[in-house]
Amino acid sequence: MSLITADHICVRFGAEEVLHDISLTVRPGEIVTILGPNGSGKSTLLRALLGIVPAAEGRITRQPGLRIGYVPQRLTIDRTMPITVRRFLSLPSRVSDAQAGEALARVGMAGQGHEQMTTLSGGQLQRVLLARALLGRPQLLMLDEPTSGLDQPGEAAFYRLIEEVRAETGAAVLMISHDLHVVMAASDRVICLNGHICCEGTPRVVSTAPEYRALFGLGTQGALALYRHEHDHAHEDGPHHHHHGHDHSHDHPHA
């Protein structure tokens, strides 16, 4: 019944174990968010589920014929390639102009199909990536920090859009976020990751879990403290060395 299942997977880059003994399942229609500090293996986990990086141990099973819409954290198209937004939406499956226009309107990019991909801002690029993912009529949307290029109102609108899509199409969503309070509102289930799964459950359960509080260095402060988490968090209970296996960096205002 599950769309995708990871069964005790480990991912290694050379001798380094980036992900240790991860098991998770995404069922139809649910929104699952993966939270974790930088270098905790969030992107790697998504990439492992997609088969981009191989799992050294464990198994990943997808429902046969599963349609996945993937929105990577960033996309760098070589400047030597001329490609319009409209053309990009037809990769790898060709879509009609009407479908493309509708998808662009949906993400707030109506009428911008003629723009070159290489001239888009980060936020525009992310919305185009989402439009492309939606055109594949996905049963599962996988979003890697989908709001990192957006400002705060844009972020809130983005999550509303995701909820709408889920409500309309029944697509499940597995996303990575560092944006704690929005995530808490928008998710059915939260998974805290730091090389291994620290804790998981409904937002309410996770937000009170000691592992979660340890992971994000939360004391008894309010919501703003959520942004105060240590990036170089080290776990006391594990011998794993967590490494930046991917090159993202997001700077929160340490207010």
Added chain:
Amino acid sequence: MIIPMLDDFLVRAGLAAVGLSLATGPLGSFVVWRRMAYFGDATAHAAVLGVALALATDLPIGLGTLTVALAMAVTVAGLSARGWAMDTTLGVLAHSALAFGLVAVSFFPTVRTDLSAYLFGDILAVSRGDLALVWLGALAVLALLAWRWQALLTATVSEDLAHAADIRPDRERLVLVIALALVVAVALKIVGALLIAAMLIIPAATARSFARTPEAMAALAIAIGAASGIGGLALSLWQDTPTGPSIIVVAAGLFALASLRQQS
């Protein structure tokens, strides 16, 4: 009597140049997008070794170059997938293959004098049979690229997006590698081993500034390649210059013009 004969070999040469650009336009665009320029060089240089091996074994030259170019391309693609330092690896492989080829070819006295034909091409000596091979090879490459077009483009834009759409980037890379070996085998006679990579890259790079989509760039690269071929042929006849380099000189001239226009 002389004029119809002249027409004939010139027509053959012109047709060969146009046929070749049908393949080098789209393939060259991928070479540019994927930054495989040096990779094209390595494959082309290996073709000289293929010439030597074909002479030694009495096999058709086209078969020899195709085989060695394919072996080289597959080796390089395999090594790059395993994360070798590519510029060093390619440098060693490409130039070794070229050097071994040149040394080996020198053992065949009849070919020795004709070595420049393999290095710089000999388009004016293209026979009917050669012409048929050029067009068959070029159309095969074109068909291969057209068949895989969407998957190739997706994998070129982003290997991650390709994976997510159940496209295997390594398989698409192999398609390009096979196409490259075919083009090398076909182009050896026309522009020669040293300048095949130029024929791939320069028309595509020229087309870049005029195109808004990948398809437009590939189509324009075909047109620019064909124009360079015919222009180079004319230059070569007029000034009695080696034809292969003349074709590249014209292509480079068009590139310079396009760059100037872009800046103004």
